[in-house]
Amino acid sequence: MADAQPNRKPLRVGVIGLVHTHVHGILNKAFKQANQSDIEIVGIAEPNRELAERYAKQYRFPISLVYPSVEQMLDKAKPEAVTDFGRIIDHLQTVKICAPRGIHVMVEKPLAVSYDQAKQMEALALKHKIQLLTNYETTWYGSNHKAYALANTDKAIGDLRKIVVHDGHQGPKEIGVTSEFLDWLTDPVANGAGALFDFGCYGANLSTWLMHNQRPLSVLAVTQQIKPDIYPKVDDEATIILTYPKTQTIIQASWNWPFARKDMEVYGQTGYVNTLDGTRMRIRLKDDKTERSTEARPTDAPASDPFSYLARLLHGETKPDELTSLENNMIVVEILDAARQSAKTGKVVPLKQKL
Structure with a gap:
């Protein structure tokens, strides 16, 4: 299994929310790992400025990457896919915003807080032909x-x-x-x-x-x-x-x-x-x-990790x-x-x- 594909550009990824601490996985990969070429974080949507500044300092990324709303981040950063590290109840709103724009979505487990919300998310993903993925730590075991x-x-x-x-x-x-x-x-x-x-x-x-x-x-x-x-x-x-x-x-x-x-x-x-x-x-x-x-x-x-998988999947390599x-x-x-x-x-x- 080879995760990195040196002949292609990194996948442009937007991060939605920093309130789920699984976000450390993608921040560490994007900003701390040397020679990783799978993904590039092009924007982060997080209204809590204090939280955003704390992570910017910890991972040494420019605070200019952070936008106060999902819509602003998508308009300015233009990611190909987003990873959602917000509350589970907010996953539906993420899909409502991203799916019509053709932006793929990976959420942290579980997919939704209710089957009704999951059905709404499924309908949007199928209508707009986007990947809607759910990440579990155990998938990579x-x-x-x-x-x-x-x-x-x-x-x-x-x-x-x-x-x-x-x-x-x-x-x-x-x-x-x-x-x-x-x-x-x-x-x-x-x-x-x-x-x-x-x-x-x-x-x-x-x-x-x-x-x-x-x-x-x-x-x-x-x-x-x-x-x-x-x-x-x-x-x-x-x-x-x-x-x-x-x-x-x-x-x-x-x-x-x-x-x-x-x-x-x-x-x-x-x-x-x-x-x-x-x-x-x-x-x-x-x-x-x-x-x-x-x-x-x-x-x-x-x-080896969900973000390498996301890049390989969206580039048709797996x-x-x-x-x-x-x-x-x-x-x-x-x-x-x-x-x-x-x-x-x-x-x-x-x-x-x-x-």
């Missing part, structure tokens, strides 16, 4: 792609029976996220929910991928407020069960883990594969007497990745919406099966 290959390409573990996904950390306040991030991440309107959306989306994304974009028959979710003194408005603990005709997925999303984790267990009829992090894995196949450890390579992932795709992430938001409803009502939510 070689271990997940090796697990997928063992389960689906090689069919080494038999038909899938159970998928268990664990994601989360000790809590956003406990790990010291910025106040700008914490303010909206713990707001049920701006983020959709608490841990249920923040970390439940990873499992929904991976399960949908492993199940070839099959929608589950039903969704059941249980949420808790274990720390209401810290998170009075949102859940901090969530478990989601997805039922498929012959498979079950259990998503464990939490702001209460003792340590940060993003790992997965995939069980088939004849074997299993567990991912421990981005590279380390444990596997036991049909004829194995015990499990064995292995490691994935960086080249097992579609790119095929679309299913984990970032609109089709997958429409199902993810449908699952999250149903999970929120299930947690509120205490009932299983059946998903209407499309003909």
Whole structure:
């Protein structure tokens, strides 16, 4: 896998919002990495001047790159694509502004705060023929792609029976996220929910991928407020069960883990594969007497990072990745919406099966 293509110009990228601290990834790549030729940040839309000046100083970019509104940034900087690091509820507005201009959009996970908003975004993306991608850290884990290959390409573990996904950390306040991030991440309107959306989306994304974009028959979710003194408005603990005709997925999303984790267990009829992090894995196949450890390579992932992937995709140098795709992430938001409803009502939510 070669990310950089020295014979082409970098992709002109606009950054929308600085209040999601995942933005450090693209700022570090664009302004700190030597010899990176994938992307060029041509403009940043951020109305909070103090925040913009803080990052300009940290990453040594000219404050002239920053515009107070998305429209001004698009008009003056003329990016080919934007990456959205704002509140999840604002993703729809980003697409409303960018899609009619033919500007591609990559948002941070999840795609939207509701299935209704996701459908509006999908309609705009399809009408104006833009890429609308959702970025997850776990998309760039070689271990997940090796697990997928063992389960689906090689069919080494038999038909899938159970998928268990664990994601989360000790809590956003406990790990010291910025106040700008914490303010909206713990707001049920701006983020959709608490841990249920923040970390439940990873499992929904991976399960949908492993199940070839099959929608589950039903969704059941249980949420808790274990720390209401810290998170009075949102859940901090969530478990989601997805039922498929012959498979079950259990998503464990939490702001209460003792340590940060993003790992997965995939069980088939004849074997299993567990991912421990981005590279380390444990596997036991049909004829194995015990499990064995292995490691994935960086080249097992579609790119080394989302921004290299975005540049390669828009320059026609790589095929679309299913984990970032609109089709997958429409199902993810449908699952999250149903999970929120299930947690509120205490009932299983059946998903209407499309003909």
